[in-house]
Amino acid sequence: MMKNVRVNNLLMRVEMTKKRLTNEKLSAVTGVSKATLSAVRNGKTCSYATAEKIARAFDKDVSELLTKENE
Known part of the structure; x- marks a missing residue:
């Protein structure tokens, strides 16, 4: 099961x-x-x-949208 992630809200x-x-x-x-x-x-x-759905709306890869704490 995939854990929850945090999106870079400033970038969003x-x-x-x-x-x-x-x-x-x-x-x-x-x-x-x-x-x-x-x-x-x-x-x-x-x-x-x-996060993937949000990233797609911005024409970005989801990895570009996540905060560093997700790594």
Whole structure:
């Protein structure tokens, strides 16, 4: 079973701004709930699968989006 991971929330915010994605739009693109996206953006952990969905929305590899503590 895959452990939970932490997304670099600063990078997430930057990418959302670059792509002009609101929490609602990112939710629609990723299929991840707005509540989960908000929690991740505020530093909470998420499943690896959720991190992958977020990374895909930003055209990034999931490894680019994870914090160093995940290594």
